[in-house]
Structure formats: C-alpha cells, structure tokens
Amino acid sequence: MDILLIFISAAIVNNFVLTYFLGICPFIGVSKRVDHAFSLGIATTFVMTLTAVATWLINHFILIRFNLPFLEYVSFIIVIASLVQLVEMFIRKVNPFLYRTLGIFLPLITTNCAVLGLALFAVLRDYSFIGTVVFGLGAGLGFTMAIVIMAGIREELEMADVPLPLQGAGITLITAGLLALSFMGFAGLLTA
Amino acid sequence: MAEDTKRSLYYEFVKGLWQENPIFRMLLGMCPTLAVTNSAINGLAMGLATTFVLTCSSIMVSLIRKIVPGQVRLASFIVIIATFVTIADYFLKAFFPPISKQLGPYVPLIVVNCVILGRAEAFSSKKPISLSVADASGIGMGFTGALVFLGIVREILGFGSIFNIQIFGEWFEPWIVMVLPAGAFITLGIMIGVINIFTINQSGRGVCFGCSIGYRLKEKLVTAESMYLTPEELEAAKAGPEKEKKRRKGN
Numbered sequence: 001m002d003i004l005l006i007f008i009s010a011a012i013v014n015n016f017v018l019t020y021f022l023g024i025c026p027f028i029g030v031s032k033r034v035d036h037a038f039s040l041g042i043a044t045t046f047v048m049t050l051t052a053v054a055t056w057l058i059n060h061f062i063l064i065r066f067n068l069p070f071l072e073y074v075s076f077i078i079v080i081a082s083l084v085q086l087v088e089m090f091i092r093k094v095n096p097f098l099y100r101t102l103g104i105f106l107p108l109i110t111t112n113c114a115v116l117g118l119a120l121f122a123v124l125r126d127y128s129f130i131g132t133v134v135f136g137l138g139a140g141l142g143f144t145m146a147i148v149i150m151a152g153i154r155e156e157l158e159m160a161d162v163p164l165p166l167q168g169a170g171i172t173l174i175t176a177g178l179l180a181l182s183f184m185g186f187a188g189l190l191t192a
Numbered sequence: 193m194a195e196d197t198k199r200s201l202y203y204e205f206v207k208g209l210w211q212e213n214p215i216f217r218m219l220l221g222m223c224p225t226l227a228v229t230n231s232a233i234n235g236l237a238m239g240l241a242t243t244f245v246l247t248c249s250s251i252m253v254s255l256i257r258k259i260v261p262g263q264v265r266l267a268s269f270i271v272i273i274a275t276f277v278t279i280a281d282y283f284l285k286a287f288f289p290p291i292s293k294q295l296g297p298y299v300p301l302i303v304v305n306c307v308i309l310g311r312a313e314a315f316s317s318k319k320p321i322s323l324s325v326a327d328a329s330g331i332g333m334g335f336t337g338a339l340v341f342l343g344i345v346r347e348i349l350g351f352g353s354i355f356n357i358q359i360f361g362e363w364f365e366p367w368i369v370m371v372l373p374a375g376a377f378i379t380l381g382i383m384i385g386v387i388n389i390f391t392i393n394q395s396g397r398g399v400c401f402g403c404s405i406g407y408r409l410k411e412k413l414v415t416a417e418s419m420y421l422t423p424e425e426l427e428a429a430k431a432g433p434e435k436e437k438k439r440r441k442g443n
Contacts, residue, residue, distance in 0.1 A: 019373045024222040025306065070282065073300050074274040081267060113223045113304040120297040165388035166381070169219050173381030181374040 003134050005190070006127065010138030013190050016114050017146040018180040020121075023114030027147055028172050037151035038144065045140025047084055047109050048118050052136030054079050055119040056129055076119045084109055114143055149179065201326045208330030214307045215338035216387050221307040225339060226376040227298050232355050235343030237291045239336025241284065241299060243329065245276045246308050250316035250328035252276075257317045269312045270303065277302045307335060346370045346379055 016022045026040060055076050063069060088106040092099045109115060118139050122132045153175055162171045214220040221242075228238045252272045260268050281299045284292040292299065302308065311331055316324035344354055350370035352360040369375045 021223045021226040021373065021376070022301075024226065028219075028222065070278055073278050073281070073303055074271060077270050077274050077303050078267070081270065113301050116304050117223075117297060117301055120300050124297060163385070166385040170381045170385035170388065173377050173384065177374045177377030177381060180372075180377055181369070184372065184374065 007138040011142035022117040041144025048140040049136040204326040205330035208334040213334040229342040232343035235339035239339040243332025254324040
C-alpha cells in the first residue's frame, strides 16, 4: 500500500515538474513534437530509476556506513554523470535501434536537475530500497506525462495569436502555471 | 593599461545586473527561481548562496583552466561546484537553520544550476581570475536581485507582507495561489512578458544554457538546443523575433 502511495505521489500529486520545479529546462525548451517529448521522457525515466538504485546503494553502503554525509552531493553528481555515460555506451553497443530513438537524449539528462533532485528527495525522506526504486519510476513517468502534455499544448499554441512580448518563454510559463493549477486538483487523492 | 583593465572589470560586473541578467534576460536557472521565491527572504538566501558558489567556483575554475584537459573539464567543474555547494549548505544549516529547512533540497540543487555551469564553461574557463570574479559576482548579484524581486511580488500578493512585515490591514484577502507552484509559473511568465515590452531584443527561447553544453556526435556538436528544436526553429531562434514572426506568418 505504501509503495502504491509513493508511486502516485511521485507521478501525479507531487509531480516533479509542476510542484517541485525540477527539470524545468527540458520542460520549457522541449520540442513541439509529441514523439520527441515522449522519447526524452522515457529516456529520463530510465535514467531516474537507475539513479535511484545507484544512489540508494551508495548512500547506505558507503556514506552512512563510513559516516561521510558531507560527500553526498559530490558523490551523487559523479555517480549520475558516469551512470549516464555507461548507459549510453551500453545501449549503443547492444541495441543500435534503441540508441537511435533514446540514446541521443541521454547525455543531456546529466544536467537535468530532476535526476539529482530525485536522489536528494529519496535520501531526505528515508525511503526503503523498493520505495526508492518505485519513487524513481513514478517521478520519471510523471515527468514524461508533464512534457508530453506540454508538447501537445504547444502544438495547439502554434495556431494561437499570442501577443509578441509573451511569445516563447512567457506564454509557455503561463501555460505551465495553468497546468500546475489543474494538477492541484489531484491533491485530494493522497488524504482521501 | 591599468585604466583599461578597470573599465573592463567594471563592464564585466555591470553586464550581469541587467543586460545579461540570468533570469529575466537569459532564462537560466529556472528551478530555484520558481521554487524558492514564495517569500522575499527565501529568495535572498538562495540568491546569496548561489552567488557564493558562483564566485568561489569561478575562482577555482579560472585557476585550473590551463591544467585541466578538455575532455574532463565539465566533470571537474561539476566536482568543484559540488564542493562549494556542500560548504554553503553546511554553513546555512549551522547558522540559519530555519532558512535551511525552508529551502530544503534546493540548496544542494545549486550543483545543477545551469547559471553556474554555464558561466564556468563560457567565461571563467577562458579568462583570468580578476575578470572571472567580476563576471561571477555581477551575474550572482543580478540573479539575487531577480529572486528577491520575484519573492517580494509573490509575498505581497500571497501573504500581504514584505520580509515578514505585514503591510496591509485586515481588509486584505491573500491570494493563496501566488505562493503555490502555479503562482510561480504565472508570475514569472507575466514578468518576462512585461520586460519584453520594454526591451528591443527579446529574451531567448527558454532553452537552458547549461544544457547547451553538448557532446560530439560524428564531429558535430549536438546540444540540448539543437535536440529540442527542429533545425528551422533553431535558426529562427538565433535570428531573433522578427524572423521568427515571419516564419510563423509564412506557415
């Protein structure tokens, strides 16, 4: 039950993009094509889940065991960066087709704050191992949902006559605000 | 000569305040901007922490710029930044526990703030220390100013106060939405729109500069920008708003 709650909380109620403002850069800059957004989202979900596993192991077996909490940020960011590189090499070698659809997005994910944010939140909330994995998966899927919705809206926005000063970032941010407002409706899910 | 250096130091400092303001003009570092500006004091703390990390890391990056080989430069920049972020985080935890608690994981998230990595890559890894410090502190002050400004606007509308001092009487009904995430997006969106009215050159297209540190694929530099946008969009974004408008009309 707890696991399900973590998943729903990460994916919908406390959506990473719309409530924690993590991963805003790809969210705002994302292409207007839904399929691109979807590939980026799936690649990010993959990296997030792997990161959740890796950082949990590091935190529990190295940092806590040897009492090195001050190395948390440095070690996490290094692990994320090298993990992304490894995954990229692995996919390129094993499945060139998958690499063409997902792999090109991978290096860009290193600088995505949602990935580091995920690791930090998981440590802060002291999730169990399974909880951390589910948290990563849920957060990734929530991110995918948010950017796919955004790409869809921006496709429609092409047709709209937006005032010149608001074109680009301005209207995207306001749209995101309205989207966040509608996601607030899910807040009742958790207490109910 | 001395006069010349002084003037360029001054220039590098001042350009960050408005002309290259990271938030309003270049749209960088959006995560902390939106997340912590629900009150002015949070914005100030976050801005100062970021300025500290930015300035210290630019000194370090500038010092080692001739030693570090090109392939590992980004990794080493990130480690330097993460170290200073740890220092800033522990400082806040020790001396300002309530603020540290409010900011939560957004202080460690300074590590991936694109403003810092972007400045390290674009400026301090190529310039001497004095210029790097001037540039970093200017950008940092511009960032802090923008955060405090956003924080003040949202705090006035959301709580009816500035820096926790009530300024309205009993009659004021707070706009709760302004301190919620939705308020952050909408306030910043409108603010960028208003600023665009007064400035001739429009802001960028909202693509994070830190992410535009790309990687090489068959000798071609692939960046976040070129990844997210189609080639013609990219060209339009580079050419500026006029051409972009023409392209839209053409369609």
